[in-house]
């Protein structure tokens with residue numbers, strides 16, 4: 514793997530040097546290797562009537578998705594911005610709109626290489642296409658939802674197949690509609706290949722070409738020279754790491770706890786503004802918990818990497834507690850699911866937080882957990898399973914009277 518990566522980087526730097534002479538981009542001029550898919554497709558941002566399909570190509574392309582309900586991919590979707598179709602790029606993020614809720618769909622990714630521009634005229638190369646794949650949109654009135662949660666993988670991608678194959682299925686039946694990575698998938702992020710090898714590929718190997726996943730930002734995603742590029746590789750409603758969505762009986766609220774130390778800590782080189790960020794999120798959270806979708810949901814689940822409670826007394830925890838705590842305590846949250854401490858733990862409601870909190874463990878063997886949740890209209894069941902199969906946390910929460 515490392516030697517592959519080294520030879521890839523060497524090739525690219527040679528191509529870059531040649532392209533500087535030729536006045537074209539490295540990707541356009543490298544003809545040693547044919548264009549190919551380097552990652553994906555993987556699903557993001559699934560809703561009842563839309564889903565975003567993502568993939569990466571080795572060279573710059575114009576890309577689209579052929580898709581349709583049932584067995585026929587009769588529609589074609591591409592992305593565009595300000596009237597220009599997204600093209601001459603490698604990371605492809607295409608949303609399929611106006612899908613029929615609760616229906617099976619087929620799709621296929623297609624990329625045509627862009628070999629260059631002659632003045633304003635585009636020059637196209639070969640077209641490559643993926644296999645025909647499928648997904649099912651959730652029904653608008655779905656009565657149940659199942660999901661599993663990883664946290665604190667810390668650049669140990671083998672955890673994904675190990676825990677998912679062991680505990681993500683009952684017999685051959687998949688126990689999840691989507692998968693959450695609740696922060697700290699990496700120690701710090703330095704290059705695209707790390708995102709591919711340590712997160713994207715392990716998911717596409719198992720499920721993400723047909724079922725979506727969510728990456729919640731942890732404090733370690735905030736670190737490293739490539740961290741500012743992470744949002745390019747995933748899709749979020751309104752392109753923010755904090756948001757809410759409804760799936761079946763559950764309203765999900767995803768918060769970004771940010772970094773664990775104060776913004777003026779020497780480690781961040783003066784380049785973070787997490788206090789302001791958390792304060793702005795709190796303003797948004799206040800509106801979200803006052804909204805109908807939140808209030809009317811059968812269950813309200815909060816996902817946040819650093820729990821504002823039971824996560825030590827570092828600045829990030831305490832500031833999160835100060836800005837999010839009072840809002841969450843007023844909101845009739847059913848459960849909050851977190852990571853970060855590396856010590857799995859469950860906490861019943863107490864006099865500081867009036868809802869239960871589950872903190873997953875990791876990343877060392879014997880301490881890693883997979884959290885499984887199954888919610889119906891009447892009951893939410895959560896099980897936290899340690900890597901040896903022992904259930905180390907359990908909640909059975911009946912639906913509260915509607916607000």
Ligand SMILES: [Fe+2]
Pocket residue numbers: 696697731732733818852853854
């Ligand atoms: Fe963390």
